[in-house]
Amino acid sequence: MVAVTPEDDSRLRYAWRVCSVTSLGLILIGIAGSTLNVALPTVVRHFHASALESGWILLAFLLVNTASLVFFGRVADLLGRREVYLAGFALFTVASLLAGLSPDVWFLVAMRVVQAVGAAMILANGTVIIADAFPPERLSQGMGVYIGTLSVAQLAGPTIGGLIAETAGWQWIFWVNVPAGLIALGWGAAILRKVPRGPRQPVDALGNVLVFAALSALLLALSEAGSSGPASPVVLTGAAVFVVLVPLIVLAERRSSNPVLDLRLFGGRLLACANLASFCNALARSALILVVALYFQAARGLDAFEAGLSVLPVPVGIGLASPIVGMLGRRVSPYALSIGGAVMSALGLGTLMLTADRATPYWVIGIGLFVAGCGSGTFLTGNTTQVMRALPVGSLGVVNGFRVMVMNVGIVISVGLSLSVLTSAVGPALRAQVYAGTLSTLSPVAVGQLMDGFQRTYAVLFAVALAGAVLAALARGQRAAASLDSTSR
Known part of the structure; x- marks a missing residue:
């Protein structure tokens, strides 16, 4: 049996505190997404949103979050993971507050985009922060708890979303994130230590732009296909742009030293x-x-x-x-x-x-x-x-x-x-x-x-x-x- 030194014990206690911070971030983002999935009709009725507008309330977040995940992982190498991670909490919280104050549906879509950026800053760095905090022999335990919290979010989100939509009003679907985000920001600032920065690798700016454009074109084509039919000019244009961009992405990523x-x-x-x-x-x-x-x-x-x-x-x-x-x-x-x-x-x-x-x-x-x-x-x-x-x-x-x-x-x-x-x-x-x-x-x-x-x-x-x-x-x-x-x- 290997003796546990005071340094090992101290590191493990810190690692579990770090896990509590990152797990809180995962729960915050998971619940925010699953509550809106159930409460979407309530939001749509309030704004009298069209079918296109209704779809983009969800799609704007998913698109921006997906396209910026790897980007913010690279940015964290340059600016520091703790700083980018905490900035993500702050941005997500502010966007949630403003989303509940939305005067129209497109302002809400814009705030969903800002939420997506904050969520990408959190998700891109949570796993790496845990890996840095835990000893190698305990890392699987920390990851297990971290990933397991997603089930908590998925279990609680639909019920919370439905209850809020029926009792408190659509604004609280977003405002409920504000106190949770402030708690996560304060807890993270108190617990997380500065992590040594990794090698300063360049960001694949061209790859990020091409991937974002291709996904946007594909999503626009898919969303319009149901409303206007597959022969719609918007659908055909979106599909054509996607087809053209795919080989360009392949070419650009093969030439990039740090491809997205x-x-x-x-x-x-x-x-x-x-x-x-x-x-x-x-x-x-x-x-x-x-x-x-x-x-x-x-x-x-x-x-x-x-x-x-x-x-x-x-x-x-x-x-x-x-x-x-x-x-x-x-x-x-x-x-x-x-x-x-x-x-x-x-x-x-x-x-x-x-x-x-x-x-x-x-x-x-x-x-x-x-x-x-x-x-x-x-x-x-x-x-x-x-x-x-x-x-x-x-x-x-x-x-x-x-x-x-x-x-x-x-x-x-x-x-x-x-x-x-x-x-x-x-x-x-x-x-x-x-x-x-x-x-x-x-x-x-x-x-x-x-x-x-x-x-x-x-x-x-x-x-x-x-x-x-x-x-x-x-x-x-x-x-x-x-x-x-x-x-x-």
Whole structure:
């Protein structure tokens, strides 16, 4: 048995205090996102927002957050992680305050953009701050607690969002973040020590701009496809811009010394398939709570609080599966867990697809949601472990940052694609009623059309989840480390 020195004990106590700060940040951002997913109809009704405006209340945050994650990781190397991390809390808190004071919907969208920048500053640095604070032999414990707090946010968010929307008003969906953000900022300033700055590597400005432009064009095309049809000039222009930018991104990233998208990480079969499977899983699961919350409000006439309670089987499934799978990881290979989780996700979504009807008993819907949640929790644990075990220690930070960006791209596309497919089933005059959650008060014909949209949306998500299962099965072969080395020569 190795003796524990006073220095080791002191470092461990500090590490757990650091973990409390970073976990608080993850809970803050997770709850802020999941509350709005459920309470969106309340916000839409207040501003009388159009279908396009309603979609961009969500998409603006996801797009900016995704495009700026790696950028703020680089900025932290130049300015210091503690400083950038705390600035993120301050920015997120101020933006939340101003969002609740929004005079119109586009001011709210602008504040969501500022929130996204603050969230990116927090998310890009939380993991690295924990890794620096914990001794190597205790790092897995710290990471386990840090990631586990996301389940807390996912469990609490929908219920809190529904309750706030029904009792306190839409402004408090954003204002509830203000005291939490101030507490996190004060606690972080008191606890976090200055971290030695890493090597000053240049920021891939061109790569960031090209990725942001490509994602913006794709999202604009997806959001307009549901409103104006696939032949709309906006849709065709957005799709064309995306197609043109993709090869430019590949060319620019190959020439960059510090690429925002390290294409070497797709060099071997294991990494390529595992990352693509992660993308598919994110695309299939991310819009599920939003879509189901809209189903209960727009098709079944429930209020926001009841809808929030109704979607809880998803985060419950994720929260239960993750620690159980973590314990099974000693006996079951992460490869098998990854495949099993992807298949479970597809089964859950397939259940929702086959039973999409206004009169479906809740227990059937609940089973589908719970199975999909368990599948995602199982897949995330297995997939992450599989990739991290396959790489040398020196590549872990690069791969983890890349994995987060790949998953976030899946999340962004998931929301845009799902909303587009869902609202394409009803006429242009009724799409705003879907976002407002008031369609159930109109004719049964309109609700029947919307149910066709829900079935199509579940079908798309099911197909993507199935593709993820196939890719997870293919993510086996030569060690990724060898592939990474060979492609970097």
